[in-house]
Amino acid sequence: MSPSNNTAASKSVPDRTAGAPLDQAATDHVVEVRDLVKTFGKLRALDGVTFSAERGTVLGLLGPNGAGKSTLVRILTTLLRPDSGVARVAGLDVVADGQRLRSLIGLTGQSAAVDELLTGRENLELVGLWYHLPKREYRRRAQETLDLLALADAADRLVKTYSGGMRRRLDIGASLIANPPILFLDEPTTGLDPRSRNELWRLVRERVGAGAAVLLTTQYMEEAEQLADRIVVIDKGTVIADGTADQLKARTGGATLEARVTKPSDLERAVAVLGDLSPTPPRSDAEQRQVSIPAGEGTDLLLDTGRRFQEAGIPLDDLGIRRPTLDEVFLSLTGRSHGDAEPSSAEVAP
Amino acid sequence: MTPALAFRDFVGVAKRNLLRSVRTPGLLLYALQPIMLLLLFRYILAGAIKVPGGTYVDFVVPAIFLVSVLVGAMTSAIGMAEDLESGLIDRFRSLPMARSAVLTGRSLTDAIRSVVVLAIMVVLGVAVGFRFDSDTGRIALGMVLILAFGYAFCWMNAAIGIAVKDPESATNAGTGPTFLLLFASNAIVPISTLPGWLQGFARNQPLSVTVSAVRALFEGGNAAHDVWLSLAWSAGIAIAFFVISYSLYKRAAAT
Numbered sequence: 382m383s384p385s386n387n388t389a390a391s392k393s394v395p396d397r398t399a400g401a402p403l404d405q406a407a408t409d410h411v412v413e414v415r416d417l418v419k420t421f422g423k424l425r426a427l428d429g430v431t432f433s434a435e436r437g438t439v440l441g442l443l444g445p446n447g448a449g450k451s452t453l454v455r456i457l458t459t460l461l462r463p464d465s466g467v468a469r470v471a472g473l474d475v476v477a478d479g480q481r482l483r484s485l486i487g488l489t490g491q492s493a494a495v496d497e498l499l500t501g502r503e504n505l506e507l508v509g510l511w512y513h514l515p516k517r518e519y520r521r522r523a524q525e526t527l528d529l530l531a532l533a534d535a536a537d538r539l540v541k542t543y544s545g546g547m548r549r550r551l552d553i554g555a556s557l558i559a560n561p562p563i564l565f566l567d568e569p570t571t572g573l574d575p576r577s578r579n580e581l582w583r584l585v586r587e588r589v590g591a592g593a594a595v596l597l598t599t600q601y602m603e604e605a606e607q608l609a610d611r612i613v614v615i616d617k618g619t620v621i622a623d624g625t626a627d628q629l630k631a632r633t634g635g636a637t638l639e640a641r642v643t644k645p646s647d648l649e650r651a652v653a654v655l656g657d658l659s660p661t662p663p664r665s666d667a668e669q670r671q672v673s674i675p676a677g678e679g680t681d682l683l684l685d686t687g688r689r690f691q692e693a694g695i696p697l698d699d700l701g702i703r704r705p706t707l708d709e710v711f712l713s714l715t716g717r718s719h720g721d722a723e724p725s726s727a728e729v730a731p
Numbered sequence: 732m733t734p735a736l737a738f739r740d741f742v743g744v745a746k747r748n749l750l751r752s753v754r755t756p757g758l759l760l761y762a763l764q765p766i767m768l769l770l771l772f773r774y775i776l777a778g779a780i781k782v783p784g785g786t787y788v789d790f791v792v793p794a795i796f797l798v799s800v801l802v803g804a805m806t807s808a809i810g811m812a813e814d815l816e817s818g819l820i821d822r823f824r825s826l827p828m829a830r831s832a833v834l835t836g837r838s839l840t841d842a843i844r845s846v847v848v849l850a851i852m853v854v855l856g857v858a859v860g861f862r863f864d865s866d867t868g869r870i871a872l873g874m875v876l877i878l879a880f881g882y883a884f885c886w887m888n889a890a891i892g893i894a895v896k897d898p899e900s901a902t903n904a905g906t907g908p909t910f911l912l913l914f915a916s917n918a919i920v921p922i923s924t925l926p927g928w929l930q931g932f933a934r935n936q937p938l939s940v941t942v943s944a945v946r947a948l949f950e951g952g953n954a955a956h957d958v959w960l961s962l963a964w965s966a967g968i969a970i971a972f973f974v975i976s977y978s979l980y981k982r983a984a985a986t
Contacts, residue, residue, distance in 0.1 A: 455821075458825045459824070459825065460821055460824055460825060480732065480827065483825060483826060483827040484827035486825065488821075488822065488825040490818055490821050490822070490825075491818075492817070492818035492821075493818065494817070494818045494819050494821055494822035495819075496747065496751070496819060498750065498751040498754045498755065499747065499750055499751070503747075503750065507743055507746070507747055508822070508826065510739065510740075510743045511740055511743055511823070511826045511827070511828035511832075512826060512827060512828075513736055513739070513827060513828075539754070555822065
């Protein structure tokens with residue numbers, strides 16, 4: 382370790398409190414990436430990526446498997462060196478200032494990085510120690526984190542007895558233990574049941590409320606929508622869109638309202654009913670007995686539609702608003718389908 | 732990073748590895764192999780191998796002591812590979828902890844385990860008829876040489892573990908060098924019984940030098956030259972493989 386790191390590393394230790402603001406007043410961009418390139422042999426995993434993230438916000442990195450999301454996270458957390466370009470976290474260069482930067486970040490990677498032969502508490506306390514928290518502090522924080530993640534009852538059991546969801550929560554707990562101002566979560570909800578997932582979302586919002594910045598990668602539009610203030614869509618190592626969830630969905634044509642009639646013979650009347658509510662002609666699908674229109678107005682439109690169907694005496698099997706799926710976002714952004722997502726039934730139907 | 736913080740990180744890693752060691756049956760398993768070797772050479776092969784000036788049990792048991800710490804050192808390779816494979820190393824590397832701590836902490840654990848295994852082997856060695864013919868100081872020095880040699884091999888195995896990155900391959904890769912040094916040496920049979928082309932290597936390689944030193948220390952005879960040579964080998968191997976392990980570790984996931 383070079384002597385120049387001494388002061389910085391020790392200085393950042395004692396004043397660590399919940400959501401401590403970064404000393405780097407110089408920038409509001411807690412994450413700044415410019416023209417980042419990383420190749421593995423012939424594969425260009427990152428091919429000139431540029432974006433930034435602000436403090437107190439969640440940035441969602443959305444993309445299919447192999448898009449380069451994890452490579453990006455690994456570079457930003459100093460696990461990988463970029464080939465070229467600039468990556469700064471909290472104003473610190475990921476290559477030159479790695480040591481100082483690491484005390485300001487928390488990482489939960491894709492594979493659970495918890496030690497099976499230690500208890501949950503031992504896992505957390507050791508990570509706290511390695512963040513250079515004082516002993517009293519890391520013991521207290523470990524207990525708090527266990528309580529927070531509903532792991533208190535299992536705290537002193539070996540992790541190998543934990544369920545998948547418990548391991549994942551512990552893994553996330555490890556990245557929270559020192560309250561780092563910048564959190565990197567790489568597909569954090571993969572393999573979590575809905576309850577744990579909602580719990581995690583709540584945690585993330587809480588950390589952001591306390592002033593932290595979160596960068597999370599996900600394959601799920603819903604997750605990005607729930608959590609992210611801004612979404613950066615990446616594909617094949619490049620940024621193909623950058624904006625809020627609404628902006629992205631607007632580019633895909635937004636949500637659609639779908640009505641499924643009970644009797645096939647009602648289909649034409651349903652088209653007429655919906656035609657009044659939409660500037661564009663409704664799409665009808667005889668096989669699915671389904672009619673759809675763009676749903677700009679959301680809830681009001683849904684209520685209005687329901688009332689009109691009732692007045693017209695048309696029985697319905699289903700009525701609802703469907704948000705665009707990641708697949709549709711992809712389709713509209715890239716002109717091709719994204720490999721893993723299942724096309725929705727409405728689209729496979731002829 | 733102040734030295735005090737780096738030391739604290741190192742203690743944390745050592746504590747983790749010790750907790751892991753006592754919670755796996757691995758420790759006993761690794762004592763089992765040297766015990767089998769001890770019984771094999773003491774009771775099965777002892778009648779067939781003649782050594783000049785002394786009994787075979789006094790000849791072979793000091794070598795088995797050394798083998799026991801070498802076999803223990805092989806767990807370094809497996810441990811490093813397991814950590815790399817599990818993604819734990821990624822967490823370690825993303826934390827502000829001293830990067831050397833993961834390696835030095837592991838080697839301390841390995842050293843402690845060597846002491847335990849060696850103690851077991853000494854008790855068993857005496858039980859099967861081995862006798863020290865020396866004073867306490869020389870015996871202690873002999874133990875230090877054995878542990879130093881084992882410690883040096885922990886670093887070699889750590890480098891192997893980081894290089895191969897999966898526990899299965901690590902087990903196999905660590906076996907090769909250990910067996911080569913064990914069988915092409917004076918550990919089990921006198922050098923004079925080996926084929927001529929092998930004798931030059933067998934006489935001068937580090938394990939033989941250490942066995943000679945330890946035998947002389949435990950059973951009497953002039954040890955000074957071999958003691959210094961053995962310590963030089965151990966220091967050289969430890970330093971070389973520390974440097975190699977450290978640079979491999981830094982690059983382990985960085986490419």
